[in-house]
Amino acid sequence: MSRLVLVLGDQLSEDLAALREADPDRDVVVMAEVAAETGYAPHHPKKIALVLAAMRKFAARLRDQGWTVRYTQLDDTENAGSIPGELLRRAEETGISRVLATEPGEWRLIEALRDLPLDVTLREDDRFLCSHAQFQDWAKDRKSLRMEWFYRDMRRRTGLLMDGDQPEGGTWNYDSENRKPPPGGIGHSGPMKFTPDATVSEVLDLVEARFAGNFGTLRPFHFATDQAQARRALAQFIRYGLPEFGAYQDAMLDGEPFLNHALISPYLNIGLLSPLEVCRAAEAAYRRGEAPLNSVEGFIRQIIGWREYVRGIYFLEGPDYPRRNALNHQRKLPPLYWGAETKMRCLSRAVEQTRDEAYAHHIQRLMVTGNFGLIAGIDPAELHEWYLSVYADAFEWVEAPNTVGMSQFADGGILASKPYVSSGAYIDRMSDYCRPCAYKVKDKTGPEACPFNLLYWHFLTRHRARFERNPRMANMYRTWDRMKAPHRDTVLAEAEAFLDRLSAGKTV
């Protein structure tokens, strides 16, 4: 009996579970560009273009390999507008009522497929290195789910950077050699850029016409949109970016949006690259003596550690995870996140770069936009929607744990052992944003005081009951308590005044 084989826009891998199981002579692949997916969040136009262009090229490749593909374009008049709607339409059209699908990466779609009045079989997405069962097994009976322990298990399981049963070099984690302040300049010219071909150009025109109102600059568009291009982008990173990846992983430089980062998350997340091939390429560079261990270990940890771990948490915690708000933060997302003017240079630069590239690296997301959101008490659900919208790599399984858990502590500490908050001093140390800023990073109070300096203490005092007994935060409270009472009062009063201006929509 024939089946409809669903391939979603982030499942563009030839070894996808459903495709492996299906029969090209009998089964029909269904792919659909639908308004429900392009519109469930106000996605960055570059993100929409990336996914649609990569889908069209993947469908063409499947056809070349002999598959029958029923492909729906966004502007097709028959388009049912949603994935379930398209499956129902194709079922009626072909008379096939059995559906074979690979589990989607978000609860919203899993539930929609389960509710379909068709005979749906969901296969686990084994493009990830840790299955649901393995993660549940790892998490079972543990008091805390710290990533570092998970990561060590993943090193053992994959054999990556292992020397027998010991970690390569004798140490699991080389972060003490990483996290250097920004270099004067960087030698690496950034990620490989691709000139739009005919398929990409057609999609760019479509996106321009339909999503002009969404936040984000569509052109120039340089993302890789097929596996061959993504592999070339990976090879360029391994050769030129990886050697200094570790050292400058946390650095931020104005005018250098990518530094030594790989810019491969969009490709990994839509299936153009596999996590294992990426890690093996990095390990091979180390074994050839072309990249140092601190960089290669740090890079591999992001992928077999953080990436797999956050996915494990997302599926372990269940569909309500993105809506959690343990700190009860209720402030509306200020317009500066959508590009409204702000005098805070770190934020304006991170947002401008996000608008232009649909990309910001981890520390910009965590310690600039995320840190500000947390210390300003912004509703994590609003931040979740923002991060889900503005980055080309944003899919809920990876974005929600990073935003809600790591960055906003809104899961109450499942993912992070302490909130990622800092004053302006951290941003000043790791970037060149502060010198030209209208605020003064050294000022703790007064009209020009860096807002991060004020809000940091405001956050700690308003959540004192929750955090003061956290051993990793005791020092912060001791520092606060040692300050003179009038100074503390001024800090808190100025923080309140700042938050009032922020909420009133004034330029801050």
Ligand SMILES: Cc1cc2nc3c(=O)[nH]c(=O)nc-3n(C[C@H](O)[C@H](O)[C@H](O)COP(=O)(O)OP(=O)(O)OC[C@H]3O[C@@H](n4cnc5c(N)ncnc54)[C@H](O)[C@@H]3O)c2cc1C
């Ligand atoms: C608030 C917030 C939201 C985020 N949202 C997303 C998201 O929607 N999609 C996404 O892929 N990543 C997200 N991240 C994680 C991280 O910022 C990006 O993976 C990274 O910036 C991608 O750029 P890159 O490919 O240049 O990464 P590199 O710095 O070069 O790292 C290499 C790879 O490691 C993986 N990786 C690194 N850190 C993480 C992490 N914390 N979680 C998962 N994978 C990681 C990515 O696949 C990345 O491509 C978020 C982080 C924060 C703090």
Ligand code: SF4
């Ligand atoms: S002074 Fe404060 S607001 Fe300005 S760039 Fe530095 S950290 Fe950001």
